[in-house]
Amino acid sequence: MSTLLRIARLRKCFGERVQFDIERLSLDAGRAYVLTGVNGAGKSTLLRVLAGLEGAQAEGVVFDSQATTLAPYPPLMRAAVVYVHQHPVMFSTSVSANIGYGLVARGMPKAQVARLVDAAMEWAGVAHLRGSDPSRLSGGEKQRIALARARVLEPRLLLLDEPTANLDGAAREQVLALIPQLVRGGACVVMACHDRDLIALPGVARLKLRDGRLERRNADRDGPSIALVT
Numbered sequence: 001m002s003t004l005l006r007i008a009r010l011r012k013c014f015g016e017r018v019q020f021d022i023e024r025l026s027l028d029a030g031r032a033y034v035l036t037g038v039n040g041a042g043k044s045t046l047l048r049v050l051a052g053l054e055g056a057q058a059e060g061v062v063f064d065s066q067a068t069t070l071a072p073y074p075p076l077m078r079a080a081v082v083y084v085h086q087h088p089v090m091f092s093t094s095v096s097a098n099i100g101y102g103l104v105a106r107g108m109p110k111a112q113v114a115r116l117v118d119a120a121m122e123w124a125g126v127a128h129l130r131g132s133d134p135s136r137l138s139g140g141e142k143q144r145i146a147l148a149r150a151r152v153l154e155p156r157l158l159l160l161d162e163p164t165a166n167l168d169g170a171a172r173e174q175v176l177a178l179i180p181q182l183v184r185g186g187a188c189v190v191m192a193c194h195d196r197d198l199i200a201l202p203g204v205a206r207l208k209l210r211d212g213r214l215e216r217r218n219a220d221r222d223g224p225s226i227a228l229v230t
């Protein structure tokens, strides 16, 4: 498995307060990670920093084997990293326009957008919602549409902020079922969640933000193994 993103030191402060100071962050292509930590640990902040939505100090940033920086946020990461908010914003146009939004913004021809959107709707199991009012969708439906919207952009790094928060039963399972497919496609997926909501998918590595440090443990069906504090 190849390393997609490596940061030698990643430090985020809010005023005088150090939110996190991570000595080494390394994310592999084709791997899923859950990022846990108590309320206020900085999970969303870390995802937002990686997505270029928030500034931070970083040293030795390497993305896809190319040395780069987080500030300014580089075009190669802008094109390859997608962040999905816990409560995805739906434009009040149509479900398909919501999914195709990013492709249209990239200037892709309409016919090609329509083809990719149709395929993504099938993939996410939302084809039956084609005629629905986006503002009236359930939380689970919005999450699946947001994943379809992210998937059409073919991200190398997909950052999901509490993708199953407030979902239960079938809605939770439907969202979770989509994630291994994204990883099999070669993406690196990082999902913020709480310990109590820990997303148990096979082969998922676990990152935990605790007291501003990042701990890593390889958790899979065989159970958690070594904890590496970086």
Ligand SMILES: Nc1ncnc2c1ncn2[C@@H]1O[C@H](COP(=O)(O)OP(=O)(O)OP(=O)(O)O)[C@@H](O)[C@H]1O
Pocket (backbone or CB within 6 Å): 014, 019, 037, 038, 039, 040, 041, 042, 043, 044, 045, 046
């Ligand atoms: N722009 C900001 N200015 C100052 N403090 C901020 C800002 N953004 C976030 N914070 C603070 O940083 C801390 C981490 O917030 P963050 O949302 O990243 O935590 P989290 O681990 O995702 O929490 P939760 O599990 O509650 O969603 C919180 O104390 C929050 O109030």
